[in-house]
Amino acid sequence: MDNAVFVGIGELPSGRYPDRNFMGDLVAAGHLALKDAGLTPRDVDTLVLIPCLHSFIDQADLVFSRVVEELGLNKAVKSQFMVHSGGSTSDNAVRVAGSLLCAGEAETVLILQAERWGSAPVEAMIDSLSFNGIPLDWEVPAGQNFNAIGALITARYMHETGSTPEDMAGICVALRKWAKLNPNAMYRDKTLTIEQILASKMVCEPLHAMECPMMADGAVGLVMSTPELAARRDQESVRIVGTGGCVSHYSLGQETDLARLGWPKAAEMAYDASGWGPDDVQLAEVYDSYAAVMAIAFEGLGLCKLGEGARFIAGGETSPGGSLPSNTNGGLLSAGHTGVGGGTALLAEGVRQLLGRAGPERQLPDVRRALIGGTGGSYMDAQVMMLERVARGTGGVPPTKAAGAAKGAAT
């Protein structure tokens, strides 16, 4: 994706905000992202919308252009549409937006996401989720649901790797350390210990209550553009070096490798596409709605030894000061699970770190290369994106190509 770069991000705090409003949050996140890029809505030609799960009616508003009106873009944008693959939507939205930019179909794209899970009735959300991404014909009649899906994966992962309940709880604790440095995180003010987690009630064995993600409100905006425009606008930018993906199943009951999922295949594709190896990754932002999901991804991505994912993360390697800072916003487990937006928040955090805008408490020094990992539904897919910071003015053109272009211009 040589002709697509990120130039701005915006985010509202995640958590329970009953006084906020869905459309209000979307518009606010959009304006924040555009301001971050030094732009206004008038600069946008394409809107890519990430769905919400709390309300079918609000989602219909997304599909049918309400955001265009709210941003004052009637007859000003070329196209607006929704991309949806559950938790991996942001990865696929970037894949789509980036492809449009590379094809010359778009020049400035605004990607928007908002969710009201934290303020919606919990039981209604659990019920709607129990047949949203779970096969109605084959698994709903047995009582399948998302905590059970997380538990079935966790149980098998622990069985195959010998990871202990303490190891799994340790991942949640590691994530909380980052959340405490993130003013947008749901649990920025609450400490968490392994003892607390293991003493919390058993919800879905082996998952304790404090190992289940907490549903949250949240909103994120991302602005993408072309390297040429970014250079002309004198913007800092982040380029997409390569991507990989693997859709492994629909029904969790049909996944034949619960402790690996689609990660090894997606990782190989992304490393091939980028020319990177695991050692090139300086920062990882990987979907973590349950601890095992993150550990499995780390192993498949080759970021730690096979079977050691939980111990690697729980041991502090990804925590502040660790060898591979990861999920630096606190992840879904500590920043809040904003539905489809959990992955969007991780992506935004990766871009934010590469742009050097993560604030004094958690900004990583000299971070240039990040890996973004996402997954949706019953962990039906693994999506990998390699991102790299671009020096202002070079506009996202890789150094070798920039040199070539300059030479061409001179002759």
Added chain:
Amino acid sequence: MNQLADRYDEGLVGGKLLIQYCDACGRPTMYPKWRCPSCFSDSLSFREAQGTGTLYSLTVQYFTAPTAFADQQPYALGIVRLTEGVQLLARLVPEEDGGWSRYRMDGPVEFCPVPPQPATDKGPTAGRPCAWFWLPRT
């Protein structure tokens, strides 16, 4: 009309676990599909499974079940790998003490033709059966 689910459910109600086989290439497929995922033939037939397999993963649900299943908690879900080489999500029959402590991952399980509990009468799949498995009878 949902020919696949209706036929599969009929089997369960009659105490049989059905596996779909492709009439062209002979391969089994689970869950039932409209075309063979291997050779793409649209000619498939249901046959009764042997009912034996191993438990691939399991969980016991104590809280946060969908409301239609809330009054069945605690209940256990497992992914079962059948001897025929296909797998499915199933409910696990509780042991005599009401728990599931003797179930083991990679351990043997068998199809239970008579569910110990009726299907939930609530929610989007009210009245629809599911497969149940238990530990091998000695």
